[in-house]
Amino acid sequence: MExxxxxxxxxxxxxxxxxxxxxxxxxxxxFEMRPRKSxxxxxxxxxxxxxxxxTLGGIDITTPRGLLKAEMEKIxxxxxxxxxxxxxxxxxxxxxxxxxxxxxxxxxxEKNPNxxxxxxxxxxxxxxxxxxxxxxxxxxxKFSEFLRxxxxxxxxxxxxxxxxxxxxxxxxxxxxxxxxxYGKGGDDxxxxxxxxxxxxxxxxxxxxxxxxxxxDFEKACYFEGCMPIEEMAERGEKTLLxxxxxxxxxxxxxxxxxxxxxxQLRKExxxxxxxxLVGFQTKLKYPEQKRVFRLIPGLENAEFARYGSxxxxxxxxxxxxxxxxxxxxxxxxxxxxGQITGVEGYPESAATGIVAGINASRLVxxxxxxxxxxxxxxxxLLKYITSxxxxxxxPMNANFGLLPPPDRKIRGKLNRRKxxxxxxxxxxxxxxxxx
Numbered sequence: 112m113e114x115x116x117x118x119x120x121x122x123x124x125x126x127x128x129x130x131x132x133x134x135x136x137x138x139x140x141x142f143e144m145r146p147r148k149s150x151x152x153x154x155x156x157x158x159x160x161x162x163x164x165x166t167l168g169g170i171d172i173t174t175p176r177g178l179l180k181a182e183m184e185k186i187x188x189x190x191x192x193x194x195x196x197x198x199x200x201x202x203x204x205x206x207x208x209x210x211x212x213x214x215x216x217x218x219x220x221e222k223n224p225n226x227x228x229x230x231x232x233x234x235x236x237x238x239x240x241x242x243x244x245x246x247x248x249x250x251x252x253k254f255s256e257f258l259r260x261x262x263x264x265x266x267x268x269x270x271x272x273x274x275x276x277x278x279x280x281x282x283x284x285x286x287x288x289x290x291x292x293y294g295k296g297g298d299d300x301x302x303x304x305x306x307x308x309x310x311x312x313x314x315x316x317x318x319x320x321x322x323x324x325x326x327d328f329e330k331a332c333y334f335e336g337c338m339p340i341e342e343m344a345e346r347g348e349k350t351l352l353x354x355x356x357x358x359x360x361x362x363x364x365x366x367x368x369x370x371x372x373x374x375q376l377r378k379e380x381x382x383x384x385x386x387x388l389v390g391f392q393t394k395l396k397y398p399e400q401k402r403v404f405r406l407i408p409g410l411e412n413a414e415f416a417r418y419g420s421x422x423x424x425x426x427x428x429x430x431x432x433x434x435x436x437x438x439x440x441x442x443x444x445x446x447x448x449g450q451i452t453g454v455e456g457y458p459e460s461a462a463t464g465i466v467a468g469i470n471a472s473r474l475v476x477x478x479x480x481x482x483x484x485x486x487x488x489x490x491x492l493l494k495y496i497t498s499x500x501x502x503x504x505x506p507m508n509a510n511f512g513l514l515p516p517p518d519r520k521i522r523g524k525l526n527r528r529k530x531x532x533x534x535x536x537x538x539x540x541x542x543x544x545x546x
Contacts, residue, residue, distance in 0.1 A: 124449025124464030125245035131468025133225035144232035157213035175509040286409040292360030304370030355390025416510035436480035
């Protein structure tokens with residue numbers, strides 16, 4: 112009897128996984144709970160409904176999402192196909208007519224002879240066959256409860272509390288120093304010291320900055336564990352000095368004294384190409400984050416690989432739970448894909464769905480699961496979500512800081528990105544050929 116592939120969730124990752132496996136001749140059952148049970152964000156019963164922006168990011172391959180989409184197109188992405196068929200003018204970005212986009216995908220999936228779409232809520236992982244879990248950031252309460260018990264409560268998160276990440280090579284290190292509080296733990300943190308005047312200027316800018324309002328169903332995330340830095344600041348001018356900007360136990364080697372305030376950055380990846388602003392989860396609008404956080408000494412010209420945010424987002428502790436193939440370590444016949452794995456963004460979610468679909472198809476054939484090389488944007492994302500520090504794991508979007516650096520010195524950011532993009536697409540071609 113032929114093994115069935117179950118896909119739970121009809122979002123971007125789910126439809127990519129189902130479509131890929133079906134195109135390879137496998138029988139797929141796609142479960143989508145809408146319209147029987149909706150979410151606070153969805154408006155229709157269509158598959159792959161875009162609930163936020165209608166843009167999938169830049170087109171140029173010298174942008175992170177441009178490269179990612181180029182890779183997805185090479186692999187045969189349904190999402191990119193649909194986006195190009197239903198695109199609307201958006202300058203250098205790929206934007207879509209969201210209704211036509213989801214209608215195109217729904218028709219493609221429902222008319223595929225190898226896919227059966229079942230409109231009901233799934234409350235546990237099926238025991239038979241291979242299953243791809245792609246339930247997204249608004250996983251239902253019942254299935255969330257099942258996952259909490261199945262994976263372990265401490266490995267399951269309901270909210271993103273994301274701090275900004277900057278590219279390490281855009282920091283002015285002459286104004287910072289490496290070290291941990293009281294000299295314990297080695298040089299794990301990059302410390303950006305502030306004088307009283309610098310802190311007060313930063314505080315005023317923070318208080319005046321424009322914020323993104325939370326949706327009603329996100330408001331429950333205002334608890335101490337993910338308090339936005341601007342909300343903390345509203346409690347008083349010196350509150351941050353006892354929180355994320357606490358200078359205690361840190362001595363600036365340039366002055367031999369404890370600074371008035373200190374912003375700490377921690378390495379986000381093993382290569383140290385990305386640094387995370389510790390404790391800076393925020394609801395500030397993106398341009399405001401750039402303006403305010405560049406007031407921090409050493410970050411005046413910092414470029415952001417990811418901006419901070421706080422929003423409802425069900426995700427698992429992938430570095431602890433998943434293999435790079437997206438298989439669950441405790442049960443390799445279960446794969447996870449999409450935002451629930453800890454990737455951020457439409458194309459990122461869809462890309463993991465393609466890989467999950469490839470591997471689900473291979474598993475029912477009795478073949479080993481695979482993953483793209485880390486020199487590709489897709490492969491780099493998979494490497495990050497499965498090898499980041501599980502104690503500090505936060506969701507990640509595509510960015511060039513995830514890719515291994517060039518094997519030779521290349522002058523200029525644009526030339527460097529052109530090289531990385533060319534290498535990524537060539538290595539992807541070789542990998543696809545090896546399959």
